[in-house]
Amino acid sequence: MNDHLALPTLHPIQGAARCAIAALVLAGAAWAVRAVWQIQLAAAGQPPSGPPDQGDGLHRTLTALEDVYHVVSSLGDAATVLCAVVFLAWLWRVRGNARILSGQRPRYAEPWVYAGWIVPIANLWIPRGIVVDIHRASAPGERMPRAVNWWWGLWLVGALSGTGLMYTGTTDAVIARAYTDVSPLLLADAAVVGAAVAGVFVVRALTAVQQNHMHELLRRGAGSSVLGPSGPARAIPSSQAR
Template sequence: MTSTARRAPRILVRSAQVAIAVSAVADVFRAAAVRDDHLHRTGASESGFISMVFVYLMTLAIVLFLVWLAQSRRNAQELSPGASVPSRGRTIGMWFVPVVNLVVTRGIVLAIGRASSASWEEKRDTTLVNAWWAAWVGHSLVLLVASRVAPGSMAFLVVEEALMIAAAVLAGLVIERITALQSAALGAAVPAEPLAQA
């Protein structure tokens, strides 16, 4: 039986990982510039420019991550037809539903990971996804609380940006792990072409 699943192109995987990392670093500069502007009220457009660059980089990272996730979902479905893998619409759409995206998306990534290979290590791999998800949600919550309770607070800034960097690193590791599992499973599932008769 030949699988129609396709490995995610390495360029897509690496591009998603790099875009996520670069947008996390850009967020550190954005947060520092916004804090500086908040404290000194200079009216300079530097924080606006840095924020605009961050938005572009984050948008690119989101698009690349979702393209990778859609490809991974398709592969997982092909590799494990009986597994409970979310539909393509749910896999992508749930990321855009406020509040729901803080809960449901973790389960989507876990379902794709579990369906990707029998080599999924439940404790280790689930812990990796949970750590990424906790850092991402933690960053969002700290950012929300800081903006309401103590705008410009250095303590909140350090915590929120540490969580952002951690989420970016862990997202890169999640991408790497699921891609590696699928690549290995696809390598085993797709038979070699028969040799041509001489």
């Protein structure tokens, strides 16, 4: 009988964390630029010809400022999608590592890593719950970073404000709102930018505690470490694995 039973591989996370941080910074910057253009629209005022969408399927020719805002909005949407993909890739890795490090099944099943963001009602708490579980498994007994609550609170404001991340209206409708009442738009933008900044601290904190946990296990000799193409793997006595 083998003396050791190899556990699933612990994935390296520093590269994924750096990518997630860069994507968060990019998304935050994109939403900040969007806010700047909304302020410019509000300052310029609505043209005498009215909003871009004239109703009944009629649209007037866009002004130069409105045209640029369409480009800014599209680039911001692309940055947001990229950020979501990269952030979830990092989250998947640290969640997998947390399960191996703790030896316990996560509270939420794997599909919730993705579905938790889009299922109504459940998306109010499940993504934060996944992050909390990862931290507890990676740093048992340590206090939850305050950045987690800031990140999640700002995310909810930015996502559910009616003019932020989950806004389903057209860009022309946003332009019309900028002309008539820009404040809600700027509030949503500020919340999204704040969530991106707080998200950077969340990624840094969870990555750091997980790295420390891995290094501590190796220092104690809690298991043999094999550095393979996808990262270090742990092994434990087969009697413990039972």
